[in-house]
Amino acid sequence: NAGVTQTPKFRVLKTGQSMTLLCAQDMNHEYMYWYRQDPGMGLRLIHYSVGEGTTAKGEVPDGYNVSRLKKQNFLLGLESAAPSQTSVYFCASSPRRDNSPLHFGNGTRLTVT
């Protein structure tokens, strides 16, 4: 009954450090997404994947990389963190069909100092 699981839940980085956020889903969903949420900005799409081995850029991809080596996992990497990347990051997944609600993880709160 896990659904979408994000790790870690919280992280503090110094400017220039790197890290990887992990998203895992156990619903056999084809589509996976990474969003960031900032106050007053809603949810903005960073990258998404329509299947294992595929990735595509969203609205705000700069400074991030992603990989989908296994169907159930979607990784978001920050190679050189910047204060502008302080945000709450949400992963989501959906089945391979149109008009499907996204299932969200509980988010990762990242602070870059």
Next chain:
Amino acid sequence: EDKVVQSPLSLVVHEGDTVTLNCSYEVTNFRSLLWYKQEKKAPTFLFMLTSSGIEKKSGRLSSILDKKELSSILNITATQTGDSAIYLCAVGDSGGSNYKLTFGKGTLLTVNP
């Protein structure tokens, strides 16, 4: 570029009041409009509206899609303090073979006792 605009951005009401939240959109290949409720953590799905299902109702919440006006409303009657949350509107676009959601900035609803 897809665009979703929600209004008002914030709203404060008293328990028992009725509220109407608005969402307008501009998308290239409209597939669906979704409403989510976000409290502390992950957004939770409320409704999905499509060309074949333009009105949905669940308890005190209801939503209507106006495809001519490219907009939707979310109504909450007899509000309760537990309705306090951010309400997110998202529009599904299936440009090409990919399906992704674009979110509005959200409406912060505060229901006071």
